[in-house]
Amino acid sequence: MTKQALSRRSFLRTASALGAGATAFGFGPQQWNAAPPQKIASLQFSLAHLTVLGCPPPEMTYVAARAGYDFVSYRIIYMGLANEPNYALAQNADMLRQTKKALADTGLKVNDIELARIADDKDVKTYVPALETAAELGAKHVISSIWTANRNYAVDSFAQLCDLAKKVGLTVDLEFVPFANVTNLQQAIAVCKEVNKDNCGLLIDMLHFSRSRVKLEELDAVPRNWFHFAHICDAPSEIPTTNDGLIFTAREARLYLGEGGIDIAAILKRMPVVPYSIELPHLERVKELGYAEHARRCLDSAKKYFAAHPRA
Numbered sequence: 001m002t003k004q005a006l007s008r009r010s011f012l013r014t015a016s017a018l019g020a021g022a023t024a025f026g027f028g029p030q031q032w033n034a035a036p037p038q039k040i041a042s043l044q045f046s047l048a049h050l051t052v053l054g055c056p057p058p059e060m061t062y063v064a065a066r067a068g069y070d071f072v073s074y075r076i077i078y079m080g081l082a083n084e085p086n087y088a089l090a091q092n093a094d095m096l097r098q099t100k101k102a103l104a105d106t107g108l109k110v111n112d113i114e115l116a117r118i119a120d121d122k123d124v125k126t127y128v129p130a131l132e133t134a135a136e137l138g139a140k141h142v143i144s145s146i147w148t149a150n151r152n153y154a155v156d157s158f159a160q161l162c163d164l165a166k167k168v169g170l171t172v173d174l175e176f177v178p179f180a181n182v183t184n185l186q187q188a189i190a191v192c193k194e195v196n197k198d199n200c201g202l203l204i205d206m207l208h209f210s211r212s213r214v215k216l217e218e219l220d221a222v223p224r225n226w227f228h229f230a231h232i233c234d235a236p237s238e239i240p241t242t243n244d245g246l247i248f249t250a251r252e253a254r255l256y257l258g259e260g261g262i263d264i265a266a267i268l269k270r271m272p273v274v275p276y277s278i279e280l281p282h283l284e285r286v287k288e289l290g291y292a293e294h295a296r297r298c299l300d301s302a303k304k305y306f307a308a309h310p311r312a
Helices: 008-012 019-026 029-033 057-067 093-106 126-135 151-166 184-197 204-211 217-220 243-252 264-269 283-289 291-308
Strands: 045-048 072-077 110-118 142-149 171-175 200-204 228-234 276-278
Touching: 008 045, 019 204, 029 200, 045 057, 045 151, 045 291, 057 072, 057 093, 057 291, 093 126, 110 126, 110 151, 126 142, 126 151, 126 243, 142 151, 151 171, 151 184, 171 184, 184 200, 200 204, 204 243, 204 264, 276 283
Parallel strands: 045 072, 045 276, 072 110, 110 142, 142 171, 171 200, 200 228, 228 276
Antiparallel strands: none
């Protein structure tokens, strides 16, 4: 990994915010404890694992429930990245049992799992245990992204992944990432059209949408039934010029909705209403606040943003 790679200590810190932490970064208790407006009560939110990646799935589930989320989005396909925890539930029977108990205790549902990467050194059949585990947990979707320059291989592998996922009732939602090989919306649309699978979807991440400089009107060409859920967060309006800079923001420094320069409302207005998975890692805030408080602020800021932008 680059120098921006997450440190193990940062990932594994899970202490709750105490004392001054509750008012850190300019947010006072009164602002964060306000009841969500009725107008956004019907929206559904999921806690994406990258937001609280130091929390194993059972702990993450309890954190999400206490904060008021409707779903959880687990990162249970281990990618072997430096210092990233291994939550491969298909190979960890005890953690899987604890995760099932946490879901039963809280009543939360699993929205999606990640990340089924399409890469030169990856046979998508190796994802079958994770897909089966996801279905066992009641998940609906699996996220994929493409990390090979071999287009024919990418399309064939993605199509095969869709077929494998369909056997267990999952959609496969392709996410374009500006530092991967499918970097923008047009490229992602082209792949989805070519594979032509009825369980293929397209995942819009607010950060990647902005960083890829996608035009709003491009969303109008996306079939409405391809939208199953979306990743929401905010970020500074200035776009880094290097992959290291893009990765740093994506993995370590996303912002609460309304803090940055992404016109989230304009993007979401072009899409149908779907569950919103809050993918918002911010390591400095986690150090200051702890995972539980950070997760709560992610959700509270999102609800306030939607209340202030009802057309979104």
